[in-house]
Amino acid sequence: MVYTAKKWIYARAFGGEPKLDNFCLEEEIMPDIREGEFLAKAEYLSVDPYMRIYILSYPIGSVMIGGQIAQVLESKHPEFPVGAYVFGQFGWRTYAICNPTGIATRKPYVLPDFGVLPRSLGIGTLGTVGNSAYFGFLEVCRPKSGETVVVSGAAGAVGNIVGQIGKIKGCKVIGLAGSDVKCRWLEEIGFDYAINYKTTDIGEELLKAAPEGVDCYFDNVGGEISAIVKKQMRHFGRIACCGTISMYNGSPIQVEDPQRDFVSKQLVQEGFSVHRWTDRWFEGIEQNLKWINEGNLKYRETITEGFENMPLAFIEMMKGGNIGKAIVAVE
Structure with missing residues (x-):
């Protein structure tokens, strides 16, 4: 099957607050996956303040950086089976191909079971x-x-x-x-x-x-x-x-x-x-999940609908327009 990814490009250098013309929407036909890779479709994407600074080390024309929750559609990697939901630093794109080999501190991982809680927490309170x-x-x-x-x-x-x-x-x-x-x-x-x-x-x-x-x-x-x-x-x-x-x-x-x-x-x-605590990553997730289920930790999300609204959600978040975690739902 042929997948066409939409992706937001860092098109023009920031000067002060981010603006819509700092970004450009492009499309890309995804190649076939190779051994050790998997292909995933984005469900929720994160917008965070660090993106404003970290993207400055990338050349103009790069895909905007960021984490997302995605579902595995094709896989040639035993740890990422088809149907699994994963968190990964795949950037602002609707489809991504990933080979986890060689990724050190920001490895993708299959989401643990959140029970009845929303998967979007995987880029928020449980991520x-x-x-x-x-x-x-x-x-x-x-x-x-x-x-x-x-x-x-x-x-x-x-x-x-x-x-x-x-x-x-x-x-x-x-x-x-x-x-x-x-x-x-x-x-x-x-x-x-x-x-x-x-x-x-x-x-x-x-x-x-x-x-x-x-x-x-x-x-x-x-x-x-x-x-x-x-x-x-x-x-x-x-x-x-x-x-x-x-x-x-x-x-x-x-x-x-x-x-x-x-x-x-x-x-x-x-x-x-x-990422200093990568080796204890699931300790934090499990404890926060326990506190949520006990009623001791509450969460709130500001969700923007539609991948096309990624730049708008980012701009609003940088102005303080969100309460709790700012998230974009692809569909």
Whole structure:
């Protein structure tokens, strides 16, 4: 059978915020698969902030990068049988051919059984996003019961999960988000406080919410917001740097150097990539799945219908238009 893939190309270099003319839709007839390969059809595709930065290392004309959930249609690989649903970094395309041999840290894998839960969680709470929260927060921040945790970008895909895990671990959790709607949702899912960074003085509100100071900071945004939070860290506080989305669309925001806080308060700050924990990947998925089934971890998705709307979904996500994980459903 002949399969014709649609694919979104990185057609023009970004200048500031992404725009529709940065992308171009093309088609490609898929070749026959070879030994060790499988062909899969996309069902759900992910749009994430990291794509804005990572694609810059690729030449113009490359397929946009990203993960997806896809169903195996043809296979010459015993670990990826026909009919199986897989997660893979196949890019913005409707069909993909993959040879897993030689892929080290971002190997495709067959999705575990989610029971009655939607498969789309495989690119959200039960995938890379959930593992970023699980490992990044627990391994880097090392939260203790009774401590105070601040999460920036708290209504985003990773941030909301971090906050909920913080509550599971017995912490006071404060979320920073960009609208009253997002703040209300954070409080609904268990955050102790939610601060709208666009309409309030973050420093003043944070002092009210955490007069004793901050023990753990999970940083998704960088920039001015993070500089403010770091000033209110307690001695021996821990900071996990997951992203710097405030700087992705242009020049970094110039803020006062917080270096002296790191010295005087003896803080620990660590950047991380979730693929550091590839060898424990399913531990994170299984634990997050258990918490969902127990009712301790809630999820939310912002789903855009139609592969043709990939660029629009990406642009809206980069503007903060999503609550929870931003996903595109192919059909």
